[in-house]
Amino acid sequence: MALTATGIGSGLDINTIVGVLVDAEKVPKEAIFNKKEQTIDSKVSAIGTLKSALSTFQDALEKLKDGNNINQKSVSTGDNQFFTATADKTAETGSYNIQVEQLATTHKVAGINIADPTAAVGEGSLDLSVNGQSFSVVVGAAESLEDIARNINDATDNVGVTATIITSDAGSRLVLSSDVEGSDNQISIAATDTAGTSLNDMFGGVNLTELQEAKPSIIYVDGQKLTSQSNEITGAVTGVTLNLTDADVNTTSTVKIELDKEGIKGNITGFVDAYNSLMGSIAKLSAYDQEKKTSAALQGDAMVRSIESQTRNMISSRVSVDSESVALYDIGITADRYGKLSIDSTKLDTVIDQDIGSIEGLFSTDETGLAVQLDELVEGYVKPTGLIDSRNNAYTSDKQRLDTQREDFTLKMELLQTRLFKQFNAMDLIVGQLNQQSGSIISGLNSLPGVVRSEN
Incomplete structure (x- = not known):
């Protein structure tokens, strides 16, 4: 006897039974996958927030690395x-x-006017010089004013001459302009003809007209x-x-x-605000909620702890400036017990008025300046291929491995479901056959002579 529907032989709801058995193994594992994915996504988001805060801090540092922005x-x-x-x-x-x-003013000279700037003008060369430097261009027999202007402008050894063609009622002429102002940058031109006198007739001697005097x-x-x-x-x-x-x-x-006192104070205030914002972001990203007993995405992260400790150590250090040492406290910047910086405006104003050099030295001294050191520290994290990019790459690899595990597990569940259906269908067929045999036996027994059926 062949079964045409699942469970018809045994009367069992095989679809439901198989579904329950598969879910019993699948649901807990999928919950683990989902939790891992959520954790990775949370860390990726947190690292992005950290990088943004570091970049904002670095922008503030850039303004203090340059002494011109402090002693401005x-x-x-x-x-x-x-x-x-x-x-x-x-x-x-x-x-x-x-x-x-x-x-x-720049020096400008021009050759004679001709009727057609596209007509050939002669054969030879032009030697041009400006302020003791010179270069030459060859003039072919078929070349026009336009060709000469292009050859002068495109010359790789051009020492500072721009050629243009000016067209007026008198005709078209080649105008040569010095690229630099001043009487030292006068243009001189010597024409050499290899056939005829056309180039000299155009640029030589009195034929070369000064359009603009070179003046200092x-x-x-x-x-x-x-x-x-x-x-x-x-x-x-x-x-x-x-x-x-x-x-x-x-x-x-x-x-x-x-x-520029206000500009100086603005740059310093920007530094303090960016630092406090960075420390606030780090605290939030690495926090632990005692009441909810939940951890932030980067709680206990070694990289975050390192950024925080290194930055705070630098903030509290002193910098050698002109055989003296200067710290943030000396210019009116102090930290409270939570590490948050604040500015004593009165003290900062006094230092700006009386000793602006100490502020410049504190932040901008090569290698040891506070802004210089902090910028170098931050750059190691935010630069391409830096520590944060490396961490993001690790998270990407974790996500790819998780995706692979999901795919493998999905295939495993499909195989399990197929196997269970095969086993239950086989059982269903056997039970159906047994039921049929049992019915036949009972029917045969009931038909024997002397068998008395009980009436209900």
């Missing part, structure tokens, strides 16, 4: 239209009167004359760079240089 100067030039000014940390505070008599810039600082080959003037006032934009010797403008 603010520059005001009023509403003048003659120049802009910037100052570095070497600039002394003070006020200076500036007059601009003349802007530096001229300014007066507190009445003292300074001539420069550029419109960017450094050194007229120590630590100050002037970029000239217009000239009028009869107009006096004032440059005022002051210590």
